[in-house]
Amino acid sequence: MSEKKKLALNCDVCDTRSIKEENYSHYESIFINADILIVNEQSKAVLNRLPATMNFDKMIESDNDADITVKSVNGSYEINKSSAAKSHALLVVNGSLFIHPGTEEILESYDGITVNGNVKFPKNMEGCLGKMTVNGFVETYPDDCVILPPTFTIDPYFPLRAKEGGRYYAKDLVMIRDTGVDAAVLAGKGVRFVTKKLLLPECKLRDCIPMFDETVEFIVVPDGMKLICGDILFNADFVRREGGSLFIYGDMEVDSHADMSVICNQIESLIVKGSVRLLAKHEDAFRSLHVTFDRIEVIPDAPESEEPEDDADGANAIPDPIVKLLADDTVQKINADSYIM
Numbered sequence: 001m002s003e004k005k006k007l008a009l010n011c012d013v014c015d016t017r018s019i020k021e022e023n024y025s026h027y028e029s030i031f032i033n034a035d036i037l038i039v040n041e042q043s044k045a046v047l048n049r050l051p052a053t054m055n056f057d058k059m060i061e062s063d064n065d066a067d068i069t070v071k072s073v074n075g076s077y078e079i080n081k082s083s084a085a086k087s088h089a090l091l092v093v094n095g096s097l098f099i100h101p102g103t104e105e106i107l108e109s110y111d112g113i114t115v116n117g118n119v120k121f122p123k124n125m126e127g128c129l130g131k132m133t134v135n136g137f138v139e140t141y142p143d144d145c146v147i148l149p150p151t152f153t154i155d156p157y158f159p160l161r162a163k164e165g166g167r168y169y170a171k172d173l174v175m176i177r178d179t180g181v182d183a184a185v186l187a188g189k190g191v192r193f194v195t196k197k198l199l200l201p202e203c204k205l206r207d208c209i210p211m212f213d214e215t216v217e218f219i220v221v222p223d224g225m226k227l228i229c230g231d232i233l234f235n236a237d238f239v240r241r242e243g244g245s246l247f248i249y250g251d252m253e254v255d256s257h258a259d260m261s262v263i264c265n266q267i268e269s270l271i272v273k274g275s276v277r278l279l280a281k282h283e284d285a286f287r288s289l290h291v292t293f294d295r296i297e298v299i300p301d302a303p304e305s306e307e308p309e310d311d312a313d314g315a316n317a318i319p320d321p322i323v324k325l326l327a328d329d330t331v332q333k334i335n336a337d338s339y340i341m
Contacts, residue, residue, distance in 0.1 A: 008333045009033065009341075012092040012114070013070045016043040017062065019341040024050055031055075035092050035114040035133070038062055043341075057133045058112050062088065068111070079103050093117060101143040104128045120147075142194050145169035152195075153177060159185035169194045176200040176208070177227055183207035199249060201227070219273060221247045231274075236262045244268040252293075254278035260285035267291075 005028040014034035024030060030052040037056040039047070047054070062068060069089045077093045080100040091113045099107070099121035107113075107125075113132040121129065122143035141147060145167045152170040159182045162168075166189070174195045176183065183200075184207045193211055199219045200208055212218075221227045225247040232238060232248060235255035239246075244266045251274040260282055272293040278286055281301045 005029075006332065007031070010333065010335045012036065012072045012094070013038065013090055014056075015068065015340045016047060019043045019046050021046045021049060024052075024341075027051065029053070035116065036060060036090055036112055038068060057114055057135065060090070060112055062111075079106055081106075090114075096120070099125065101125070107131070139171065141169050141171070142167070145194055148174075151175065154181050154183075154186075156180045156182070159183070159189075162186055162189055162191050165190045167192045167194065171195070173197045173199060174212075175229070176204050177229070179203060183211075187211055199227075219249070222269075222271075225269060225271065234258065234263075236266070239263055239266045246270050248272045248274065251275045252277070254282050254286060258282060264288060 005026070007024070007027045007029070008031045010033045012034065013036045014032055015038040017038060017040045028051060030050055032052060032054045034054075034056045035058065037054060037059045039059060039061055041061075067088060069086045070092070071089065072092045073095065075095045076098070077091075077095070078098045078100065081102055083103065083106050087109070089110050091110055093113075093115045094117060096118045097113075097115045097120070099119070101122045101124075104125060107128050108131075110131055115132065115134045116136060118137045118139065119132070119134050120139045120141060123140040124143050126140065146169065148168050148170040150171040151173045152168075153175045156178055168191065170193065172195065174193050174197070176199070179201050181204065183204045187207050187210050191211055193216075195212070195216060197217045197219060198208065198212055199221070201221050202223045205218070205220055225245045226243050227247050227249065228242060229249045231251045231253070233255055234252050235258040245268045248271065250272075252272050254277070256279055264285055267289050270289055270291040272291060274293070275295040275297060276286070276291075276293045277297045277299065279301050280298050283298050
């Protein structure tokens with residue numbers, strides 16, 4: 001078998017400082033795909049003479065004798081005050097990175113950080129991330145808050161556990177689903193929440209107002225209505241099981257076989273904070289329920305059943321040179337977290 005004449009390197013960190021031209025000159029093409037490319041003056045000159053194509057997020061120039069340490073993480077990683085980075089350290093996270101407050105010096109000690117995923121860091125540290133490259137979503141949080149899940153449900157025990165004067169951050173939503181939650185105790189402790197939305201029963205509204213600022217959207221469930229969270233399939237069985245006065249926080253699809261005459265006799269009040277999807281034959285009966293919803297999609301009773309055929313040959317696909325190269329069996333492929341040329 002003849003020697004393969006193409007080389008594809010796919011890695012988190014590619015260190016080219018020790019590259020020797022004679023080791024790679026027999027390749028007709030070289031493709032380097034890396035998050036971080038480490039070079040020096042000598043290796044840049046060699047790469048320029050070779051038939052090399054490079055795709056990277058960050059290039060770092062370093063002396064030959066610098067001992068660069070690479071830490072590659074697949075999954076979640078946190079940088080806190082007890083974290084320690086060696087001199088000339090590189091960090092690559094394929095997943096999520098959480099940065100704790102007070103870690104400015106630790107961040108500065110890294111030569112480079114690349115995150116393929118999501119990063120969450122304190123708002124007051126925005127100016128400390130100059131060495132970081134993020135291919136994904138970046139989120140800031142108030143540095144004086146306890147971090148809660150993006151959607152947080154206050155249970156009856158939280159008022160007992162919450163700290164006096166505590167500040168709590170939930171990125172998207174805070175919910176009170178249990179009317180047994182003593183919100184007055186939380187308010188009495190001076191607790192504050194930072195979030196975008198609050199979902200709560202009407203009877204808890206007055207106690208909760210002091211804990212949320214005026215930018216928060218209040219979604220109030222009227223007294224007497226049952227709160228259902230999540231997407232649902234709406235039919236007579238669902239109504240019999242859950243009751244006739246419903247507040248749906250999610251999307252609703254009306255069952256194509258739903259008996260609307262039965263449902264109309266069972267529903268007293270219905271609010272949908274989300275989208276409603278139903279067949280045209282059910283629209284009149286559904287609207288007669290005097291339901292409140294955000295959006296509605298009415299689909300034809302006899303929709304076209306034919307789906308577009310897949311383009312098995314990829315005739316309409318846009319060729320991706322990188323994907324094509326990596327799929328080529330004639331190419332020598334090397335996949336690694338860290339690779340030294």
